[in-house]
Amino acid sequence: MARLGRPGMSDEMKADLWRRWRAGESISVISRQIGKPPGSVFTVLSTTEESLPDPARRALET
Helix, strand or coil: CCCCCCCCCCHHHHHHHHHHHHCCCCHHHHHHHHCCCHHHHHHHHHHCCCCCCCHHHHHHHC
């Protein structure tokens, strides 16, 4: 039977997403690079075991 809903991200895609995030890329840049909507990227970042850095702290580190 076919799956309903949006297809998820592969483990490789999630690893690439995290690598790009740690390198300082924005959610919108990451979403364009991996071909997924920004909301999907945000959901992966916010619901995995790793936590999102504080935006103020992240801005100072770049």
